[in-house]
Amino acid sequence: MSHEMDLSFLETPEILQVIFPVAYSPFLLGNYFNNGPSDAKIQPVEVDRNINIYCGFWVNSKDSPSILYFHGNGETVAGHEWIAPFYNRLGINLFVADYRGYGSSDGKPTVSNMLNDAHVILSSFQATIRDEGFMESIFLMGRSLGSLPAIELAFHHQDEINGLIIESGSANNLRRLWEHIGANERKSLLKEDNIFLNKVKIRQVNKPTLIVHGEYDQILPVAEGHELYQNSGAKDKKLLIIPQADHNDVMIVDQDLYFKTIGEFVRTYS
Numbered sequence: 001m002s003h004e005m006d007l008s009f010l011e012t013p014e015i016l017q018v019i020f021p022v023a024y025s026p027f028l029l030g031n032y033f034n035n036g037p038s039d040a041k042i043q044p045v046e047v048d049r050n051i052n053i054y055c056g057f058w059v060n061s062k063d064s065p066s067i068l069y070f071h072g073n074g075e076t077v078a079g080h081e082w083i084a085p086f087y088n089r090l091g092i093n094l095f096v097a098d099y100r101g102y103g104s105s106d107g108k109p110t111v112s113n114m115l116n117d118a119h120v121i122l123s124s125f126q127a128t129i130r131d132e133g134f135m136e137s138i139f140l141m142g143r144s145l146g147s148l149p150a151i152e153l154a155f156h157h158q159d160e161i162n163g164l165i166i167e168s169g170s171a172n173n174l175r176r177l178w179e180h181i182g183a184n185e186r187k188s189l190l191k192e193d194n195i196f197l198n199k200v201k202i203r204q205v206n207k208p209t210l211i212v213h214g215e216y217d218q219i220l221p222v223a224e225g226h227e228l229y230q231n232s233g234a235k236d237k238k239l240l241i242i243p244q245a246d247h248n249d250v251m252i253v254d255q256d257l258y259f260k261t262i263g264e265f266v267r268t269y270s
Helices: 013-019 030-034 084-089 111-131 144-160 175-180 183-189 198-204 222-231 255-269
Strands: 041-048 051-058 066-070 093-097 138-143 163-167 209-214 237-242
Touching: 013 175, 041 111, 051 084, 051 111, 066 111, 066 144, 084 093, 084 255, 093 111, 111 138, 111 144, 138 144, 144 163, 144 198, 163 255, 198 222, 209 222, 209 255, 222 237, 237 255
Parallel strands: 066 093, 066 138, 138 163, 163 209, 209 237
Antiparallel strands: 041 051, 051 093
């Protein structure tokens, strides 16, 4: 459903530990990441038989637009307790999804099931919006690894969303890991028409798009943000480079600029 190539070559223990450290790394403190947010509505989404993804929904009001947010690989829903109020103060509802094996969610994540699960999560969130009488204005947002499921959904469901926001995202998915995969798989990934790649999918997304990136991002260089912007098929698109920011402090280095830009984008296209 979500991609045309076999991604099983990304499912070796060494690669999975890098992509999804919270679920696979033996060096992380599991109890810390298993804590759930205390101030959000917790919504389980059954993505497979006996596999639930637990999402957090921070509500401003039913008359507000909503963001469906996919976080980075070292984060969980619980870690967004301090971030969600910024969105609520902008008049935005924030719905944050975990991945399998993250927080209280069941199972173990792979790139394939992360992309497939995103479709189920979107459908469940749309049902919540509709059934509970929320404003039907949904934006997709993905940070870092979360750029993959966010762009995946925008590619397949753009008629159902108002806009797309990518922060510290990747144009060339998992590029840091390419040297660790076989020559045939690497050759396939490098094809300019490989629909697995964010930069290829985003060419066909014409909904309003905001790309945010740190000037000195050492994990996903700022060139990745520029490449996403250049490949975006949206007529209404904006690129925000946060001066002096690295990968994990984009929303902190210039907090006012970061949230002002997101707030104006959502208000404009709600």
